[in-house]
Amino acid sequence: MTTAPNSRVLTATSADGSRLHIEVYGSEGAPAIVLIHGWTCSTLFWAAQIDDLAADHRVIVYDQRGHGRSPAVGRHGYSTDALADDLEAVLGACLAPGEKAVLAGHSMGGMTLMAASARPALREHAAAALLCSTGSSDLVAESLVVPMRPGRLRTRLTRMILGARGPLGPVTPVSKRLLRYGTMGPGAAPDRIAVCARIVHACPRAVRVAWSHVLGTLDLDAGVRELRVPTAVVVGTADRLTPPVLARRLAGELPDCVGLTELTGVGHMTPVEAPEAVTALLRGLTGDHLGAAADETEESAA
Template sequence: MTALIHVVNDGPPDAPPLLLIHGSGASGGFWAPMIPALAAHHRLIRVDLPGHGRSAIASSTGRPGNGRSAGAASYAVPHQADRLAETLDAIGTHRVSVATHSSGGYIATALATRRPGLISSLTLISCGPTMDAALPEPPILRLLLTPPAGPVVWKLRTSTLIRRGIAATCARPIDPPGHVVADLRRIRYRTLRQVLDSNTAYLTERGIPDRLAPLGLPIQAIFGDSDPRWDPASVQQYRAVPGARIDTLPGVGHIPMLEAPGETAGLLLAFTTAQRLA
């Protein structure tokens, strides 16, 4: 699709669908190391959320804009969930498993709340459950994202600086693919700041386990035990969701898709397979 949300499909068209949602500032490209394993079992739907990667910047009306008219409300978590629901409707997907990374879990939670029955199961990877689980940002991220220096540094960001920013959230050595770095260079500072503020507002209002608990949705929470962005022990908060499966990746930080793609794909596939057989 070339409208508001850019979509990439992988895997057999008749396989069970699996929607992949990235986190703040990222893109569908972050899932690339896991695609071969996942595509052997699923029809994959990778999206770039509004204003990220190859997707258009959202205007205050929720339609593609030129960036000058972009309104903060466009990036509110429920609004992003609505845009994603429209995309799934447009491609004829009415029941889908979902895997998310980081704040992508907030979009999926809002989607599950606003469109009951659309999501068949939900995997949350490195998704901070409540604001009290947040850890101090690594210094390089504060430099890139926090005013007054943030807007200036963001304009001057180089591939090296972006790679250092990604690495600061990881526990294992990584070499981010070039397309991932290119996607991060596309997002505008104003867009990213609006997204981050909207995520904070959503999580402050109500925690994710509390939102998911009454939905009766099969949930899997995967955390690296060395995540520098969220307290790794906070994954246990998802036990408040009846029947939730909790998985931990030893020696892994905030981006398991890049740090441990094989292990992460294995955990995800074990869960989606179990749900299909249930």
């Protein structure tokens, strides 16, 4: 749970009528950062970044549809287009016309940025971006969750695991060990494993399964090439879900990649497992790009 000051709750309505829960921290008029969580997570995932950045930024977080306090939708309401629609709705609800922000997405949140890269709202509001522990395609084929050689069998087993319909149940020592294996580095702190377990286990089973089908057939390669703002990429070297090969591919395809950071020994849940490193990258992006973007906005309005 975050301890940041000046929290405000908003609701945005997406293109299909879906409602999205939004939380805003920090002072109005401060430089804006929008944080987009990933599959099975919620706004709670960004607590460390909110606590640090809200002191001198306006931090905007929202629950992806079906996660946290954003209601679930019908079975046809889960798609990459829906991710892009939802982000557009959030930006429209939280930012003034022409106002710029740094946008950061973890895992499916990064995919949200790729899905929305050609949307007018993103081009209007994005000053820079951070793609955190994510990929644009081949997620199942490249996943290292199943410890065997690449091939059709590993891909099939991985797809079965990620799309499993069984309930996660209560958080237990066994479930925390499984979560650490799949999503975090071998040296992850027990308290951070526990935080991630509580967040992931809170995701409704139907929502988890619905999004797993979207991720299993993901192809956002074209969206990477449309993400034309300065973009940094970060990945943990022990990431089994979106391993470094996917991050390196992103860095090579982005029109304006401003850095690839590989965090030694860190797993998939980088903002929780290595919060200082992720927060430092966000501060670097705001310092390098958001001030200049704000100045350009003011000049164009004059």
